[in-house]
Amino acid sequence: MADPSTYRPAPGEISTSPGVYRFRDADGRVVYVGKAKNLRSRLSSYFQDPARLATKTRTMVFTAAAVEWTVVGSELEALQLEYTWIKQYRPRFNIMYRDDKSYPYLAVTMNEQFPRVQVMRGDKRPGVKYFGPFHPAKAIRETVDLMLRVFPVRTCSAGVFRRAQAQDRPCLLGYIGKCSAPCVGRISPAEHRELAQDFCDFMAGDATRFIRELEAAMGDAVADLRYEDAARLRDDVAALRRVFERNAVVLPENTEADIFALHSDELETAVQVFHIRQGRIRGQRGWVMDRVEDVGEDVMVEELLKQVYGDAADTERIPAEVLVPVMPSEAEQLTEWLSGLRGARVSIRVPQRGAKQDLLGTVRQNAEMALGLHKSRRTGDLTARSAALTELQEALEIAEPLLRIECYDISHSQGTDVVGSMVVMEDGLAKKKDYRRFNVTGEAARDDTASLRDVLRRRFSRLAAERREGVPLTGQIAEDGETGSEERRFAYPPSLVVVDGGAPQVAAAAEVLAELGLEDLPVVGLAKRLEEVWLPGDEFPLVLPRSSEGLFLLQRIRDESHRFAIAGHRSRRTKGMTASVLDEVPGLGPAKRQALLTHFGSTERMRAAGIEGLTEVAGIGPRLAEAVHTALTASAPAPADPSVASAPADTVTP
Structure with missing residues (x-):
């Protein structure tokens, strides 16, 4: 930990104006962001006698190694910049509320051509209408099931929708009346969007209008002796009432x-x-x-x-x-x-x-x-994680706590489509935001150890470069100063590097780290066959007890790395195997190619549509349609030769 006196700025250097400040640690990470009406007064308060500081404030100033600040024009600007920096850097010493993920939202994707009703967690997508959150979780499914009786909006995924378009046949919900089946043209895009808007209006509180309209239609059906229609409308009204009355009125109706x-x-x-x-x-x-x-x-x-x-x-x-x-x-x-x-x-x-x-x-x-409830659920999990991290740290004789562990694996098919994976655990929990994949090509793809060297060199070269550059100097910075938080986060050093493999893989990893001047990073390998832990330079592996919590932790991160690598390899291999003939058509970019696939659903239907049919797609002119048709026709499988098919078995055809 750094001594605050080593990076304390001189009082005369700090402005007395409003501003925002940030503390960085020795690796350049922003650990705290704050705002102040008077920067000089606020920053000076952090550098008083440490014994007078609150415990967690004292920990923060000793964790930091530099402080920077930006002067702004008003307290409102300071509030806005502080929020921007907290969102950008997510400092560990700032207050950060974690969504407990208990309550899903009902979302309507009004930003799509055919809006879809689905369950989503979070509310970060523009153009999507959200309702909820719902509690308990099953309430959202009950709500959707009831609402689809009256508002049969699409609920299927994009893949199911495209498949139904290609087959010209709706899914089960279309047959039972809980989807209007826009995929097969039973309803136009404009009519389906209007239906989705009615769904949103009802969920937003305008329920009385729809219930009144259905009751009026039910009365007309009874008057016309259409009793089956009246019974269906009666059930629709009951369904909407159940949704509408799920939440009781607690305040005057104009309360927002x-x-x-x-x-x-x-x-x-x-x-x-x-x-x-x-x-x-x-x-x-x-x-x-x-x-x-x-x-x-x-x-x-x-x-x-x-x-x-x-x-x-x-x-x-x-x-x-x-x-x-x-x-x-x-x-x-x-x-x-x-x-x-x-x-x-x-x-x-x-x-x-x-x-x-x-x-x-x-x-x-x-x-x-x-x-x-949160504490009762967390106690056992937190205890197990802490025990696993402590046990692993002691077994490997590592001085620093294992706050961040990174694991690497390589996946390929006989040396082709090689993909390396990097997964991250912080405090024993997966941090998927920091996961990375590396496509390995050329000479580096010749074998696993060469691929691993390439992946580690690409991952840690930035960290080595930043260590040579050093921590930014304490002092004032411009308001539009360095904002490369994503790049800096990728360069943060792990407490432990884990590779999937035995002595050869560990030796390769240690060689790369030594080459980059990062010998202080601990490296271990976990071999699959006997779950042995290999350390660099050791002739024999470290064998942890089968009941060891530390071994369980290594196995979890190794298996997660393996899964992530295989998923990346399969995705890369699938893209190579399904490369469409459309990729070779001059002037046909990704957007127009996607528009053709969305409209027709398959290359076979494009080929059958002809040039005139292709021009119905927005952005496809006659010349481009002709080029697409020519490419599709050239790639069509040749018809079977009838003479060959009817030739006797012992006939040799030229």
């Missing part, structure tokens, strides 16, 4: 609000939010965060609102009223920021009396129960 509550202990904080729309509870959502920083509830509320609404792809999800247990710090700037995102006034306040205060108490009870 989100109600937040928190519950904390010494280590973690749980958050719950109820989404109130048209006076009804339309959704519930929860987060949990580790308390890595000693801050008050007002700061936690501010960070929570920034994370929840800053990531909202659909700004309509920001309500007119945000109810919180305590007013956030910098409430005025936060209100102005949210109002700018929404395009209308947003009110942040603490309810003092009445139904809203009672509902806040209910949300708080949910937060208390959520934290208790």
Whole structure:
């Protein structure tokens, strides 16, 4: 750990204006981001007597090795830049709320030609309408099943949809009336989009109109003695009522609000939010965060609102009223920021009396129960992970804790389509955002050890280069300064490098690291046959007990690396095997090629359509259609020769 006095800037170097600052560790990682009305005053507070600092603040300043800052024009600009940097760098000492992933959303992909109703987690895709979250999870499936009676919107995947188009035959839902089957032309794209919009309007709260229309149609059917139609409409009305009445009215119908509550202990904080729309509870959502920083509830509320609404792809999800247990710090700037995102006034306040205060108490009870459930689920898993990491660290005699483990594997088919994989575990959990694949070609693909050398050299050359460059100097930076967070994250050093294999693979890995000047990175190999652990230079392997938690951890990351490598290899091999003749047509780019495949479904149907049929696709002119048709015709299989087919078995044909 660095001594804060070694990178403390001189007070005269720091501006007294508003600004944003970030602390970096010895590897260049941003470990903390903060904002201040007065940069000089705030930064000086971190470099006082360490004994006077809070425990976690003291840990942060000793973990850091440099501090940088940016001067901005106002406190609102500081709030915006702080949010941008936190989202970009995800610093370990900042408050980061983790979505507990318990509540799926009902989503309608209005950004597609044929909108699809599906279940999604998260709300980060623009052009997609989200409803929920739902609790319990099965409620969303019940809702979809009921809604499809009245609004038969497409629910199938893109692959199923294209296959139905190619076969000109709908799937099962199309036959039983729970899909309008736009794939086979039973309904036009415009009519299907209107149906999807009606679905969205109903889910958004405009249910009374649809129920009234169905009841009127049911009355007309009875008057015309169409009793079967009336019975079907009666069931449709009952289905919509069940969906509509699932959430009780809790506030006046014009209420649009989100109600937040928190519950904390010494280590973690749980958050719950109820989404109130048209006076009804339309959704519930929860987060949990580790308390890595000693801050008050007002700061936690501010960070929570920034994370929840800053990531909202659909700004309509920001309500007119945000109810919180305590007013956030910098409430005025936060209100102005949210109002700018929404395009209308947003009110942040603490309810003092009445139904809203009672509902806040209910949300708080949910937060208390959520934290208790989270802790009961996490205890066993956290204990096992900690034991595995500690046991592995002791067995390998590594001085530093195993915070980050990277594992590498090679997959190929007899030396072709070689793919290397890199998977990452941090704190014993997979970090899929940092997974990487490497396509290996040329001389490096001659054997496994050569491929492994190539993969490791490409992965660690950037780390070696950055170590030579050193950590950025402490000081002021421009507001539009270095933003290559993705590149820096890839260069972070692991605590342990694991390769799939025995002594040859370990020797190859150690050779590459020595060549790059990274001899301090520990390397081990896990051989599949006897699950032996090989270390560089050792004549005999290290054999861990079969019941060892450390061995289980190595096996999990090795198996995950193997799976990831095989998936990449299969994908690469499939692309090579299914290279279409369309790839060779001059002037036919990826977008037009995809448009042809989407329209026709297969090259056989394109060939049968002829030049005139090809020109019906947007962007395909007569000249390009002729080129496509020529290429398809040339690639068509030759018809069987009747004379050859009818020749006697002993006849030799030239």
